[in-house]
Amino acid sequence: MTGSRGLRSWLTTTDHKRIGLLYFYTAFAFFLVGGLEALLIRAQLARPNGTVVGAETYNQLFTMHGTTMVFLALMPLSAAFFNYIVPLQIGARDVAFPRLNAFSYWVFLLGGLFLNASWIAGPVFRAGVLNVAPDAGWFGYANLTERQYSPGPNVDFWMLGLQILGVSSLAAGFNFIVTILNLRAPGMKMMRLPTFTWMTLVTQFLVITAFPVITVALVFLMFDRFFGAHFYVPQAGATPLLWQHLFWLFGHPEVYILILPAMGIVSEVLPTFSRKPLFGYTVVVYSGVLIGFMGWGVWSHHMFSVGLGPIADSVFSATTMLIAVPTGVKIFNWIATLWGGTIRGTTALHFAVGFIAMFIIGGLSGVTHASPPADLQQTDTYYVVAHIHYVLFGGTIFGLFAGIYYWWPKMTGRLLSEALGKLHFWLTFIGMNLAFFPMHLIGLLGMPRRIYTYAPDLGVSSLNLVSTIGALLIGVATLVFVVNLWRTRSHGAPAPNDPWGGATLEWAIPSPPPPYNFSVIPTVASRLPRWKTEHHDPMPDPPAAPPAPVHVPGGSWWPPVAALGLPVLALALLTHHLWLAFLGVAIMLYGIYRWAFEPFEI
Amino acid sequence: MPEAGEHAHPTVGTYLRVAAILVILTVLEVGVFYVPAFHVVLVPTLLALSAVKFALVVLFYMHLRMDSRFFSFLFGGPFLLAVVVLVALLFLFFGHFTLRGAAGGGGAGG
Amino acid sequence: MTHAAAAHHTSMGLDSRKMAFWAFIGSECLLFGSLISTYLIYKGKSVVGPYPHDILNIPFTSVSTFDLLMSSLMMVLALAAVQRGDLKWAKIWLFATAFLGILFLGGQVYEFTSFVREGLTLQTNLFGCTFFVLTGTHGAHVTVGVLWLLTLWVRALQGKLGPAQALTVEISGLYWHFVDVVWIVIFTLVYLIQ
Amino acid sequence: MPRFRPWLSPLLPLALAVVACGGPFPQSTLRPRSDFAGAVDQLFTSIFWWAIIVFVVVEGLLCYAVIRYRHREGRPAPRPVHGHTALEIAWTLAPAVILVFIAVPTMRTIFATAGEAPPTALKVEVIGHQWWWEYRYPDLRIVTANELSLPVGRPVQVSITSADVIHSFWAPALGGKRDATPGYVTRIAFRPDSVGVYSGQCAEFCGASHANMRLRVLVLRDSAFQAWVRRQQAPAAAPPRGSLEARGRDVFAKSACIGCHTIDGVSKGIIGPTLSHVGGRATIAAGLFPNDSPHLARWIANAPSLKPGALMMQMPVAGADLTAVIAYLQSLK
């Protein structure tokens, strides 16, 4: 058995709680990087004809900003909670496949490092530093991404990095689907699952269906760029529209992959702090399922300006608008949850309510996009940038922060400072509205997105300045949060099992939980096991110590080893070294074989 | 077939019978391909035949017929999704439903 | 898995690995769905030849198809043998499955090289791009399957493949049959419907 | 402890509206100058007001709930309500009904603006290039670049495509954008309704100088348009022998310029914009700079330094030669 301390134990860990923390810290670091990129973007745009960075650098900045935030910050931050919280909420000892879980994490980390290595890899390719990062936008429209128009390694980094990250997401997807379906404590029927767990489940179904599509699109691009195929080359009779369809077939489910976990978190936080069960649990769950399902039928709303013809535009417009219905239903149920409760204004609750308030704005601008003629004026302008940041920042990030304040005591055993938390919230709230609200106007006044410079006579200079100030404020707020995290390590008040009076199973066990989670697997008799309801008394907490020793499996080296094969393979493609490719495959196969034949109970 | 648990699998006899049908269907497919008389109905016939083959393998060799219904859902859901996406894409690329021809049907022509 | 015994105590009464694998196969549906969609979208869009009817060899591929179907039969027979603890036949059928898989791959290598000789490469036209990437992805799946089956076969030779491992064999079978049904679709959509 | 005050947030747009006052906003989408843009603007306005209503009602409910039901000492424990079927139905139907009010005008506008103009319309072909625009008037046999001239009041049928990567043609005052996709022709149609100069720019990311791929549309009175057409249809001006312009033409004809640019009777290049009547344009380099001698000089000497990635490389033309070329170009009205 490997020890429980030291670097080695972290490298080989298969404990879902440790992997959750690894996910959190890694993803948060990437969030800071993505935020720094955003601040540079805002610095450049603060004034017209900005000179902070040049065109090429700017293009790399927004591409890496979007890619980093979506794939390296928000998805893995959600994954941190899937990992840490879901097994606790369903009363499990771990996920279904702990080593596969470790594998997902290491692939994510290595993929993220691979992508970001592009910032400094210039010299390897006889180019300057800050010259070879991806620069074709986070949706990398073909045929700009073809070798002819993007000759450098920039796009290679992007497409290889995304393929690596896809492996991580897919592996985690299968793992969590099985975990949630199969590892529930006795009595935990599907309709007793906590809402966060339910939304995780829906999210994972979206992951395992959407990621194969972008994988295929990226494989085509890879064949075009490395092996001279013509999947997106118009001269060969192909159409770059194929990329757009495949990308958005993935891309729209992806945005729901980003929002559904946050919606799940909010559905946990609101009931706890208003001391009322979630209003319309069943409806909230089903509307989440419906959103996930409908998310598959709307992809062409990103392509209204392509000219798909009036019928296709109408169909996709209608399906898109329809999504507002289940989403609205969720919003109304959340409000009804607050209604008549006794609301305790903790930081977590602030962020949860902030989520609702901001997400409504983002959702409504989404509905204005959903009308194709109107969208022809909005698409590819800052109006869209406003939409995406209201839903992604005001939505997902707020939701995630609510989750962090809510579960941090469970994850670390210490409570975050509420005073700093409130400060963090208000700075973020004001900052984000200052940063992103003006973008609606900037867009309507005609400023396209993805431009590194604009003319003063556009009339949007002062609005842009306001936006930049707002971004700085978000940066300050984020620093406050970092301070809060740091302080809490030593100064945070120790957290009891249940600092908030939560209804779900994770609050029945110590903070942080012991390696085996539950001394005795609880038997669940109600949707709110720890609350007294009309029909049920609260569940007794499991005993402090397990009646019989619980066997906790030791770690394994093979998941990180197998994971290492992928970036080596990617490097081989990037640098055209065949031997590296063989090495990568060999490492991966070796890791998988050792893993497959490893008796796990060391 | 009576209610059967996860581990009730068909007998070797069933496997052989299914294999025989699969072979016959494949011969039919290739046959249809070569007989000119069938050319009018070639596409629907071939699609139907391969759908039957597909179903046979999935139901009997992959045991979906007697395994848990949930596995059918795990497979069938995404499978149907893939089919719907395929059909939708074919419509978007080849459909001639762009009234007044605004965009030439979305094809790569133009 | 975490607990060998846990397999029998899952919430749904279903084995976790099998469930994960079915989810994986569902996911693969989207992968091949995208590849096949692309093939169909680009059908007839090549600006230079050779075109499918110039080059596809139906009799040859029919034999390959037959070969893969038979390997599926071998696979179920192998599973049945493992389940009844018949190690001798398990070895035979497993090897037969893998062997037919290798035969199929050999056929594909032959097909690809003869196409290249006739002037169809990945770079030639859209037919080349879509055909090679679609059938190549399928071939890669077959390769993984063959490696997997050979691993099981070696386990069988070592006498380590009893009824307790039936599930492992069943899952590899699921994979193998899935690769087979994908080929059923490809054979029809690519080869027969030109 | 600071309390949650989301009701402050509506003040924000107000404050911003104040900041936003001023400017002529040449690229605003809110000042339609064609039937197409007008229809779109009307549609957007109606959706906008629906959104405002939803916003006010829902945010209002949210704020009310948060304030009204905040925790106070002595308040009894809340009743554990689990749901309410009638309410659920109500708040499913209400948004659905509102969406009908949004969807119906949307569909109507989609079909009304589907890109078809009457056969008498002026036909214009727009071709996107990295990073400039080519315009062709097939019926008038005119080819020009970056500045699009149109007559007021007459329907225009625009066909859009690209020569390299995807661009998007956008002149907000005249209507929504349409992508210029290589190998694919899309169309928009509109009827400009007021004389003026409208700016626009490429709206699809197309590489290094995407930000610098601007354009101008000149909507002219009919007489002015006819005059413009006649100028464009005339052969490129031939400078008098011995003049500075004539020297400029000779320099041009001997330089690499001819490999990329067309000037009737002088060269037939097609990589860059036609220069046959470049002197008549108010701006150069896709709306980036005024068409005056200093800018032309800097442009010809080193275009990529003015416009990152520009596909016109540095030209070894300097001194008197440069002055002459500039004079020549300026004479090509």
Ligand code: HEA
């Ligand atoms: C978290 C991610 C997220 C979420 C949840 C959404 C949600 C929605 N999005 Fe958004 N979207 C993005 C992320 C997201 N989006 C991103 C990243 C892009 C840009 C990609 C890129 O180009 O880079 C984008 C772009 C985008 C476009 C393309 C714009 C363009 O490029 O031209 C469109 C068009 O229809 C759209 C629509 C919608 C709609 C209708 C919703 C709906 O789901 C919203 C539903 C919610 C509400 C409507 C509010 C609550 C409802 C009520 C209170 C009920 C009453 C309401 C009514 C009656 C209207 N989005």
Ligand code: HEA
């Ligand atoms: C997914 C979530 C997400 C999040 C959270 C954000 C957060 C932010 N985004 Fe982002 N954005 C996207 C997703 C996101 N964005 C996407 C998908 C695009 C489209 C990309 C494309 O077009 O391809 C985009 C594009 C985009 C643009 C348009 C660029 C363009 O089109 O030219 C702008 C412009 O202002 C912008 C700004 C910001 C700002 C100011 C923040 C702020 O919220 C950031 C907050 C700041 C911090 C968090 C900083 C904290 C860090 C420090 C204080 C420094 C410490 C640093 C270290 C120690 C390393 N974003």
Ligand code: CUA
């Ligand atoms: Cu052309 Cu952007």
Ligand SMILES: [Cu+2]
């Ligand atoms: Cu979308």
